Every structure is written in C-alpha cells, then in structure tokens.
Amino acid sequence: xxxxxxxxxxxxxxxxxxxxxxxxxxxxxxxxxxxxxxxxxxxxxxxxxxxxxxxxxxxxxxxxxxxxxxxxxxxxxxxxxxxxxxxxxxxxxxxxxxxxxxxxxxxxxxxxxxxxxxxxxxxxxxxxxxxxxxxxxxxxxxxxxxxxxxxxxxxxxxxxxxxxxxxxxxxxxxxxxxxxxxxxxxxxxxxxxxxxxxxxxxxxxxxxxxxxxxxxxxxxxxxxxxxxxxxxxxxxxxxxxxxxxxxx
Numbered sequence: 001x002x003x004x005x006x007x008x009x010x011x012x013x014x015x016x017x018x019x020x021x022x023x024x025x026x027x028x029x030x031x032x033x034x035x036x037x038x039x040x041x042x043x044x045x046x047x048x049x050x051x052x053x054x055x056x057x058x059x060x061x062x063x064x065x066x067x068x069x070x071x072x073x074x075x076x077x078x079x080x081x082x083x084x085x086x087x088x089x090x091x092x093x094x095x096x097x098x099x100x101x102x103x104x105x106x107x108x109x110x111x112x113x114x115x116x117x118x119x120x121x122x123x124x125x126x127x128x129x130x131x132x133x134x135x136x137x138x139x140x141x142x143x144x145x146x147x148x149x150x151x152x153x154x155x156x157x158x159x160x161x162x163x164x165x166x167x168x169x170x171x172x173x174x175x176x177x178x179x180x181x182x183x184x185x186x187x188x189x190x191x192x193x194x195x196x197x198x199x200x201x202x203x204x205x206x207x208x209x210x211x212x213x214x215x216x217x218x219x220x221x222x223x224x225x226x227x228x229x230x231x232x233x234x235x236x237x238x239x240x241x242x243x244x245x246x247x248x
Contacts (some may be wrong), residue, residue: 004205006198009215011162013223023222029229030070036236039074040105043241046151047102050109050232054198056158056187057169058218060111062157066221067229068109077102078112093117094136094142099136101146106146107232114139115204123196143211153235155210157228158201159218163194 013022040046050068052060068076069224079100088096094114102108118135121127127135146152161169170191173183205213214231218224 004202004213004215005076006160006202006215007162008041009217010218011160011165011217013217013220017184017223019220019222022226024059026226026229029203029233030067032233033071033229033236036233036241037071037075037107038116039241039243040107040236040239040245041072042105042126044105044244046153046239047104047153048107048232049102049146049152049163050107050228051113051115051156051200052109052111052159053113053115053152053157054218055161055166055194056184057173058159058161060159060225061182061220062221063109063157063225063228064109065223067232070096071107075105076107076109078109078111081113081116090139098142102152104151114142115208118204118208120199121202127185132203133207134215136204138237140210143208146212153239155231155235156211156213157231158205158213159224160215162190165219166191191224196203 013019040048052064054060064078068078081097084093084096097110097114100108100110117127118132118139121131122132145156147154170187173187175178205215214227214229216224
C-alpha cells in the first residue's frame, strides 16, 4: 500500500462532532455488543482478535477497559505483552503470541502485540533491517493463518496520540496520585525517540497491511472509545450470526 504519514493525520476528534452525543452513541453500541458477544460465543464459529498498539500514554488501557469491560469475561480475555521471558526469547518471536490467539467464540484483546518485535526492537537496533523485513513477512503469514484456518477476524488499532498530549499525560503520572502507579521512568526516555517510533510504525502500516490498520485519533478519549467500539460492533454484525437450534 502507499506510505501512511502519521504527521498528516489528525490526532483529535472532528470539530463538528458533539462530545455528549458521541458518548451516548458509544453506550448504545456497548449494549449492542453484549448481545453480539453472546451470539459469537453461542455460535462458536468465528473469533475476534483486537490488536491495540500505540505510544506510551496513548490510552491503550483505558480503551480496553471502557470498550470491553462490560463484556462477559467468559468470552473476552485480554493479554498484555511485556518484554519476553528467557523461555520466550529462546523461541521464534511468534511462539509466545500464537498461544494467546482466540479460540472460536472468543474475543481476545492484545495490549501491545507481536508488532513490538518490529517496533521497539527495531528502534533500539536490537535487530537488524534484514531481520525486521523477515519478521514483517512472518507477521503477514501468521495473520493469514489465523484468518483462513480459524475464522479469526483481526482488528488492528493504532491509537494515534499527539506528542503534546503524550507529554501531558506522562507528566500527570508524576503529579496525580491516582495515576502514579502507571509511572515508569523509562517512558520519558522512550518519548525522546518519537521520530524513530513514527518511522517504525509507518513501515508496519505499509508492509503489514494484508489485514488493514485502523488509525484512531487518540487525543480525546471519548472519540477513541467510540471508534473502537463502533468497529467491533460493525465487525460482529457483519458476520450475520444466529443462535444454534436444537436438532429435531
């Protein structure tokens, strides 16, 4: 696909959009998702993988909580990918990811994902460019495997936060007692690598787009949550699911 330039994409909600009406629409969508999740779980034919990526303080935790927090935990799970353990590092980079993918009837959310292996590792030059390209090919093959062989519907969200909003949120973590638990001194060091991360993300969008990315303006939480909830709702509705009937 043609190259996406993040600097040319707005990080804010459309100016003409009414905040309160949008928040009300989100609540209606969440109510719809309750029934759609029941259908997904009961029919046991499809599954959904939601990949949530974004810079530190882009609001990954919040969107996961506010969009999927009301779903039945029997049918929706979240996995956060941290630095690989020694055992994970001894395997191929997708080994730890594959076992977290959703089974049929399930919604699985990745808070960060396999894309970290071509983002942070590339930015810090822990892998060379040849390895990065090989990994991009492997990611495309991996996602194709999930979609073709297990009816997995993959939604890949990039939470597009501005540099200014990120800095404000990182500072809040040092001042607001309710947010101090999120503070990590390494986040400020990573924020200084903004340009390198933008370039790495743009390459991920360009070369790993067999499953298209959804760029979500993330400076306004209410709009970000609306877009993610709407996309999930529309995806589930498109499956035309029905409850199984008793065999006569």
